[in-house]
Amino acid sequence: ASSRIALEKTLPRIVKQLKPEQIYKKGSPVALEIELDHEATEVAWFKDGQPLQKMPKFSTEMDGAVCRLKIDKANVSDSGVYVVVANGVQSTTNLSITDIPQFKKSVPAEVSIKKNEDISIRVPFNCPTKPSVVLLKNGEPLKDVEEFLEVSEKEICFRKNNAEVADAGEYTIVITNELGEDRKTLAVQINDVPQQPTNLTLDRNDQNKILLKWDCPSDDVIEYLVEKKEQNRRTYQKLAKVPGSKGSYELEADESLAGCSFRVTAINKYGASAPSEITNNAEIAASVVPQITEAPTISEVTTDGCALTWSKPEINGGSNISGYDVFARKEGGKWEKVNDKEIHDEHYAVKNLQQGANYEFKVEAYNNEGQCSNSEVVSAPIRLPELDLPKTTPSIPQITVTGPDSVTVDWKTPEDELSPSFTVAYKSEGSSVWTELMFLADQAF
Numbered sequence: 001a002s003s004r005i006a007l008e009k010t011l012p013r014i015v016k017q018l019k020p021e022q023i024y025k026k027g028s029p030v031a032l033e034i035e036l037d038h039e040a041t042e043v044a045w046f047k048d049g050q051p052l053q054k055m056p057k058f059s060t061e062m063d064g065a066v067c068r069l070k071i072d073k074a075n076v077s078d079s080g081v082y083v084v085v086a087n088g089v090q091s092t093t094n095l096s097i098t099d100i101p102q103f104k105k106s107v108p109a110e111v112s113i114k115k116n117e118d119i120s121i122r123v124p125f126n127c128p129t130k131p132s133v134v135l136l137k138n139g140e141p142l143k144d145v146e147e148f149l150e151v152s153e154k155e156i157c158f159r160k161n162n163a164e165v166a167d168a169g170e171y172t173i174v175i176t177n178e179l180g181e182d183r184k185t186l187a188v189q190i191n192d193v194p195q196q197p198t199n200l201t202l203d204r205n206d207q208n209k210i211l212l213k214w215d216c217p218s219d220d221v222i223e224y225l226v227e228k229k230e231q232n233r234r235t236y237q238k239l240a241k242v243p244g245s246k247g248s249y250e251l252e253a254d255e256s257l258a259g260c261s262f263r264v265t266a267i268n269k270y271g272a273s274a275p276s277e278i279t280n281n282a283e284i285a286a287s288v289v290p291q292i293t294e295a296p297t298i299s300e301v302t303t304d305g306c307a308l309t310w311s312k313p314e315i316n317g318g319s320n321i322s323g324y325d326v327f328a329r330k331e332g333g334k335w336e337k338v339n340d341k342e343i344h345d346e347h348y349a350v351k352n353l354q355q356g357a358n359y360e361f362k363v364e365a366y367n368n369e370g371q372c373s374n375s376e377v378v379s380a381p382i383r384l385p386e387l388d389l390p391k392t393t394p395s396i397p398q399i400t401v402t403g404p405d406s407v408t409v410d411w412k413t414p415e416d417e418l419s420p421s422f423t424v425a426y427k428s429e430g431s432s433v434w435t436e437l438m439f440l441a442d443q444a445f
Contacts, residue, residue, distance in 0.1 A: 018093035100180035101127035194219035231259030291315035292375035
């Protein structure tokens with residue numbers, strides 16, 4: 001019994017165990033060591049249950065109570081479970097020889113597919129041990145990594161079935177271990193037909209044009225298809241194809257547009273969008289009003305008026321022309337209507353204008369629907385003449401009897417009077433009737 005007690009007293013106690021898990025970078029030196037409470041006499045090292053073979057890269061040391069195993073330039077094959085037994089006591093560690101994970105550079109940085117196709121990209125990497133994996137979309141972590149990634153020993157498969165437009169974005173795969181990380185970014189583009197144009201409207205462009213306008217989608221659009229459907233038809237007819245850089249189309253304004261529907265479709269290399277439709281019967285009809293295209297013709301100019309004639313409008317707004325209004329504008333003034341009643345013919349005599357003033361004229365047409373033109377087709381300006389009245393009154397005439405049936409009438413005329421002729425009136429004594437005679441200056445009778 002005494003000898004057994006003596007043996008137990010010689011068993012050492014490990015005061016510093018091997019770490020349970022140890023990781024070293026590939027190619028770096030490794031040192032595994034334990035420390036006992038006193039020096040051991042017998043020390044043995046094992047790897048994966050087998051005695052460690054003597055090799056140049058392995059060396060063992062005894063430094064007092066410290067037992068040490070050194071591995072020079074460790075590689076992946078040196079990974080394993082290491083056990084040291086010293087005088088009957090042992091310590092164990094799991095040694096991993098690894099490296100910083102790295103993606104291979106053979107994977108394209110951009111992926112472009114059509115909507116509803118499957119994404120499947122294999123991303124190979126190098127790492128002696130399996131790394132942890134994180135997936136980011138547009139810089140934000142994704143929770144359901146398994147929905148997109150399948151991780152194996154040497155590659156990651158990025159996949160998504162029936163990809164939608166919402167799946168597009170910048171995906172970053174991050175692989176990490178204790179020594180570092182690597183990242184691979186994939187720009188995923190999901191191609192689809194364009195979004196439909198929005199805010200389709202009709203606006204008057206000028207007297208003879210209507211502008212069909214829309215807001216362009218953000219997609220790359222090659223062209224827009226503009227179509228028209230007449231009121232009593234079921235199908236649309238092509239009007240034009242508009243370049244993708246434009247967002248409008250100009251139409252001739254005529255009564256045939258009344259009651260029409262319009263639609264615009266965006267087209268790219270993947271197909272056509274849903275059409276954006278506008279049914280504007282009232283608005284189109286309001287847009288197609290009578291059109292005055294020619295200015296009125298002026299004739300028979302007097303000191304206070306003139307005669308106007310014009311042509312019946314070819315564009316009547318979808319209803320017969322019922323009448324006209326005539327407007328005059330004195331130089332520097334505003335348009336004023338000169339007729340009291342609606343005019344039913346294509347001519348009108350303008351009166352009560354100011355002598356010597358400059359005037360312009362325009363005509364507006366009404367149809368049976370009450371629609372009125374809004375014309376800026378203006379006549380050439382005219383200046384009304386002034387009456388050249390004498391500026392002075394002659395003096396009281398002097399009468400000289402020159403014969404039994406003749407007299408001389410004399411009067412004085414101011415030097416600035418330019419009148420070339422004068423009217424001399426006479427009557428018999430007791431009569432109330434004056435007889436007028438026209439004389440040139442200095443003429444006697």
